[in-house]
Structure formats: structure tokens, C-alpha cells
Amino acid sequence: MSRYIGSVCKQCRREREKMFLKGERCTTKCTLEKKRGKNLPGQHGVSRSKMSEYSVRLREKQKARRVYGLNEEQFRHYFARAERMKGLTGENLLKLLETRLDNVVYRLGIATSRKLARQIVTHGHVRVNDRKVDLPSYQLKAGDKITLKEAAKENIQVKRSTERPGNLPSWLSFDKSNMTGTVAGIPMPDEFAFPIRSQLIVELYSK
Known part of the structure; x- marks a missing residue:
């Protein structure tokens, strides 16, 4: 299974959120805290048009994948497991990732x-x-x-x-x-490592 080996700073810029993918080094060298970090990756950035509902859900899923370092196939596997568990699928998903x-x-x-x-x-x-x-x-x-x-x-x-x-x-x-x-x-929802709106991920995969 392939794993992303490019710049993790670009991933944070893409999600417009500091995900601490480089650990403690993110606190002092984050491009999001610089002027160019406000733009999405690319030569001139990407236009900031209003995101569709699908895009919002997709970005939340991508953020979760990047935080936990998973590719799409691995992430779908965890989602399928979460669906088979008792309780809320979104919470189950994050519990599996946290453990x-x-x-x-x-x-x-x-x-x-x-x-x-x-x-x-x-x-x-x-x-x-x-x-x-x-x-x-x-x-x-x-x-x-x-x-x-x-x-x-x-x-x-x-x-x-x-x-x-x-x-x-x-x-x-x-x-x-x-x-x-x-x-x-x-792990309980208020103690997950990163604020992820898991319900958006459930809605994305339910479509």
C-alpha cells in the first residue's frame, strides 16, 4: 500500500488547519503562520469559492486520513469495521483509530x-x-x-x-x-487526539 512521502506542510495548507503532522516542529515552523500558508498548495493557490456539502465532507475525511497517516484503502477498512460495531459509526471509527x-x-x-x-x-x-x-x-x-x-x-x-x-x-x-x-x-469523544467531525465522514460514505 502506498504512503504519502511528500511535504506534510502542504497537507496542512490543503486542509487550512494545523494538524501537527511533524510533531513538536510544527509549533515553530508552521507555514500556516506565515503569509504564504494562507493559500492552498499550488503556484497561485486555489480560488476560495464556497465549498459544496460534498467537499466539506470530503475534506473532513481527508483530514482524518492525514492525521492518522492512512491511505484510502486502509481508511475504508476501518470505516467498514466501525459500521459493524454497536453504537455510533463515527465514534466507533475514531475509537479504532485512537487505539x-x-x-x-x-x-x-x-x-x-x-x-x-x-x-x-x-x-x-x-x-x-x-x-x-x-x-x-x-x-x-x-x-x-x-x-x-x-x-x-x-x-x-x-x-x-x-x-x-x-x-x-x-x-x-x-x-x-x-x-x-x-x-x-x-477513548471517549472529548479525548480524541484531534477535533474531527466524524458524522461528516459517515455522511460521505453513506452517499
Whole structure:
């Protein structure tokens, strides 16, 4: 499956919203805070005509895909799973995305961005319940414990990440002394990592 390897700053400009795709570097080097960042990507930008209902829904879906680093096929797979679950499809979708292993590694503060978290996982540095897991999409559940290999604990980038002050959502806990994270519960809508109007995504795929 192909993955976007271009400028992530262009993605934020396209959505006209700061999505923190580069982690902490986004706070000081964001093009949206500069004059040229106000325009959409392209030589002269794109006209700001009023968006249709379809465009609004599409942009919300694209934003969600970019925040969690998924391609269209992967995203549709998650949506299909969310539809089969009990409850609201939109909330189910975001719960599934939030409990991906790479996202949890990021939200625990082990990595400064989801991209770095994905690399840490794929390189085999993460263990779930004392078993090595190198699949970023691995679905975590309440009670799961996430630890790092000893070598990874000494990684400079990981050390810098865990030393940063940060607010953990209530469904996660992290012991910095031994760098162990725990999924304490199920993520609730007000604790999702990024404000995404999931109902618009449901409406888009329902058409």
C-alpha cells in the first residue's frame, strides 16, 4: 500500500488547519503562520469559492486520513469495521483509530509524532504484554501494557519525547520510571487526539 512521502506542510495548507503532522516542529515552523500558508498548495493557490456539502465532507475525511497517516484503502477498512460495531459509526471509527498501536505510542509521549511512532513500532522496539509487536495498526484494548526494548529506552529521540511535559488522556497511563504505558480504558469523544467531525465522514460514505 502506498504512503504519502511528500511535504506534510502542504497537507496542512490543503486542509487550512494545523494538524501537527511533524510533531513538536510544527509549533515553530508552521507555514500556516506565515503569509504564504494562507493559500492552498499550488503556484497561485486555489480560488476560495464556497465549498459544496460534498467537499466539506470530503475534506473532513481527508483530514482524518492525514492525521492518522492512512491511505484510502486502509481508511475504508476501518470505516467498514466501525459500521459493524454497536453504537455510533463515527465514534466507533475514531475509537479504532485512537487505539492503533502507533497512535498510542505517540499519545503516551514516547514519540513526538505519529510518523516517528510508526518507525519505532516497525523497527521492532515495542512490546505489548511482553510480546514484540511490529505492526503499527495493531489494535489495543483495555488492560494492554506497552513497553520498549532496553535499547530503545536509550534512544535520544525517545528520551527527548518522554521528557516533554504533556497531558495524557484519562484512558492512558504512563510510568516514566520504567517507560511502561497502560491502556486503562476506552477513548471517549472529548479525548480524541484531534477535533474531527466524524458524522461528516459517515455522511460521505453513506452517499
